[in-house]
Amino acid sequence: MSIVLRSVLIAITIIYILILIRSINKKNLQISFSVFWIISGIILIIALLIPNFVEWISHKLGFVAPSNMVFCLTIFIAFYLIFNMTIKLAQEHKKNVTLIQEVSMLKKRVENLEKKKKSK
Amino acid sequence: MKILLIIPAYNEEENILKVCKSIEEYDKNLDYIVINDGSKDKTLEILEENNIKHINLIHNLGIGGAVQTGYKYAYENDYDIAVQFDGDGQHEIKCVKDICNPIIENKANMCIGTRYLDKKTSEFQSTFMRRLGKNIISFIIKVCCHKKITDPTSGFRAADKNIIRIFAENYPTDYPEPESTVEVLKNKYQVVEVPVSMKERQGGKSSISVFKSVDYMIKVSLAIIIDSLR
Numbered sequence: 001m002s003i004v005l006r007s008v009l010i011a012i013t014i015i016y017i018l019i020l021i022r023s024i025n026k027k028n029l030q031i032s033f034s035v036f037w038i039i040s041g042i043i044l045i046i047a048l049l050i051p052n053f054v055e056w057i058s059h060k061l062g063f064v065a066p067s068n069m070v071f072c073l074t075i076f077i078a079f080y081l082i083f084n085m086t087i088k089l090a091q092e093h094k095k096n097v098t099l100i101q102e103v104s105m106l107k108k109r110v111e112n113l114e115k116k117k118k119s120k
Numbered sequence: 121m122k123i124l125l126i127i128p129a130y131n132e133e134e135n136i137l138k139v140c141k142s143i144e145e146y147d148k149n150l151d152y153i154v155i156n157d158g159s160k161d162k163t164l165e166i167l168e169e170n171n172i173k174h175i176n177l178i179h180n181l182g183i184g185g186a187v188q189t190g191y192k193y194a195y196e197n198d199y200d201i202a203v204q205f206d207g208d209g210q211h212e213i214k215c216v217k218d219i220c221n222p223i224i225e226n227k228a229n230m231c232i233g234t235r236y237l238d239k240k241t242s243e244f245q246s247t248f249m250r251r252l253g254k255n256i257i258s259f260i261i262k263v264c265c266h267k268k269i270t271d272p273t274s275g276f277r278a279a280d281k282n283i284i285r286i287f288a289e290n291y292p293t294d295y296p297e298p299e300s301t302v303e304v305l306k307n308k309y310q311v312v313e314v315p316v317s318m319k320e321r322q323g324g325k326s327s328i329s330v331f332k333s334v335d336y337m338i339k340v341s342l343a344i345i346i347d348s349l350r
Binding site for chain 2: 097108
């Protein structure tokens with residue numbers, strides 16, 4: 001990796017971490033949801049700062065080219081994340097349905113009680 | 121025996137009043153509740169003007185979520201039997217008695233009204249494609265649960281207290297009829313079918329369009345197969 005490419009990548013990663021910290025501070029993102037993204041930022045920085053780090057690991061693991069390992073890893077991680085998100089979404093959906101049902105039924109009961117009170 | 125009719129209604133301004141009138145003409149003491157599933161037309165206004173007992177869902181949930189609200193209501197108010205009854209006028213009120221009988225006589229926990237058991241009783245048999253789809257779902261249920269259900273997508277069903285409790289807690293939201301039937305069968309409850317007559321839709325649009333039916337078939341088949349693997 002040339003020194004120019006490396007510094008550009010480091011700069012992008014630093015911007016990424018700054019955006020991350022900013023959104024946590026602005027309360028757009030709770031800490032518990034951001035653990036994965038913080039760790040991924042740190043790993044990226046480490047991998048970029050140590051010379052030949054990625055090349056060394058990919059060689060040890062038997063990849064033909066370092067880029068293969070990077071793409072492979074990212075796709076796996078992306079799959080895992082999307083799957084996780086789908087599960088979370090389904091859970092939230094279920095909670096949402098229950099909420100709507102309960103609120104609607106409560107509303108009905110309150111209206112009935114109010115009517116009874118008026119008629120008295 | 122306290123019986124409750126659950127009537128899910130989504131954009132049924134043309135039919136809902138007729139349906140409720142027919143219930144009152146049939147039996148004044150029969151309880152019914154309309155679940156207005158966030159209709160965009162005047163369904164809610166009609167319900168309020170005519171003083172029809174109803175629950176108004178604050179968002180559209182789809183047929184499954186609406187029907188489950190009815191089961192929750194039945195569970196909270198301690199009804200013995202809950203009958204699902206369509207708000208579009210397809211189901212005939214005089215069949216409610218037939219559909220409740222097996223449960224009253226303790227022969228079954230759940231009773232499904234079928235339009236295919238006896239060809240004469242029903243003037244409405246639906247199209248070839250729909251029948252094919254029904255046969256496929258029926259076959260999958262037969263393989264998975266060893267029980268023949270001729271009309272698994274029928275929305276005209278009666279449930280006893282046990283089933284009301286199960287449905288109040290957990291009810292599939294997307295394509296509820298076949299999936300919930302499998303759920304009941306898996307819990308080793310008795311399901312029977314009785315022939316009923318159904319009419320053509322009197323107005324409004326069916327909730328299942330032609331383009332969605334392939335999607336429907338795939339999802340229902342998957343749901344049943346995965347359900348039976350538990």
